[in-house]
Amino acid sequence: MHLKIGELIKNRRSLLRLTQxxxxxxxxxxxxxIHxxxxxxxNPSYQTLERLFQILGLEFIVQIKNTN
Known part of the structure; x- marks a missing residue:
């Protein structure tokens, strides 16, 4: 299941019972x-996402796609 970043942030924020x-x-x-x-x-910058992810307890993981 792949969530878009905005959905991921909203779901995690709601789970933690945080308002915007x-x-x-x-x-x-x-x-x-945030809205x-x-x-x-x-179209947030990497720095903006990093700040939000830090508060929400999330992390970035970069994975190489299999192109075969």
């Missing part, structure tokens, strides 16, 4: 930016 405002205050990322990311219309 809570996440914004904890991460220093603006509420409007856009969760709706799938934002």
């Amino acid at each position: 405002e809570d996440l914004s205050q904890m991460s220093g990322v603006g509420m409007s930016t 856009q990311i969760e709706k799938g219309v934002g």
Whole structure:
């Protein structure tokens, strides 16, 4: 199952019972930016995602795709 990043952030935030405002205050990322990311219309930088992931207890994993 592959979730889009915005869905992943929203689901994890909800699981942790955080509001967008809570996440914004904890991460220093603006509420409007979080809202856009969760709706799938934002284009966040790696640094923004890293800050959100840190608060949410998530990590990036890069994997090479099998092209065969």
